[in-house]
Amino acid sequence: MIADRTAAATTGWPLAVCPTLILLALTMAAPARSEGALALGLPKDVVKQGVAAGYAVNHPNPVSAQEQALKECRTFVMEPQATTKLCKIVSTFRDQCLSIAMDPQAGTPGFGWAIANTKDLAEKDALSRCAATAGRDRDKFCKIDVTKCDGQQ
Numbered sequence: 001m002i003a004d005r006t007a008a009a010t011t012g013w014p015l016a017v018c019p020t021l022i023l024l025a026l027t028m029a030a031p032a033r034s035e036g037a038l039a040l041g042l043p044k045d046v047v048k049q050g051v052a053a054g055y056a057v058n059h060p061n062p063v064s065a066q067e068q069a070l071k072e073c074r075t076f077v078m079e080p081q082a083t084t085k086l087c088k089i090v091s092t093f094r095d096q097c098l099s100i101a102m103d104p105q106a107g108t109p110g111f112g113w114a115i116a117n118t119k120d121l122a123e124k125d126a127l128s129r130c131a132a133t134a135g136r137d138r139d140k141f142c143k144i145d146v147t148k149c150d151g152q153q
Contacts, residue, residue, distance in 0.1 A: 038093075074087050110139070
């Protein structure tokens, strides 16, 4: 109580305002949590059945990020329902970047994903993983399909 009176006396602020300002400063200084998740539907035969993917970034908690990623994966319209039924969370992350790379030609196996601390590293790793699954004749065709960074707009 004495500290409050001293603060009020030296700043000229009313006693009731000082604790409110301190609380406001503490809540504004705390960074907002930014959660992300990746869900994939990966069948045994990617060439015939494709890959379903869903992701979420900038969610307030891991549960909502996972729910959004699964929802997107399960409603992925470009792949058969048998593939979208396989969707499951493969990774969660906070304040990192997600990148997905694939061979753009239909009926090819090239696919890779990565989560890393930077956009460049996520893209590099995703391209490397795509090339590893594409086969020798298609490994140079892998392209980044999407890159999203959590904690950024």
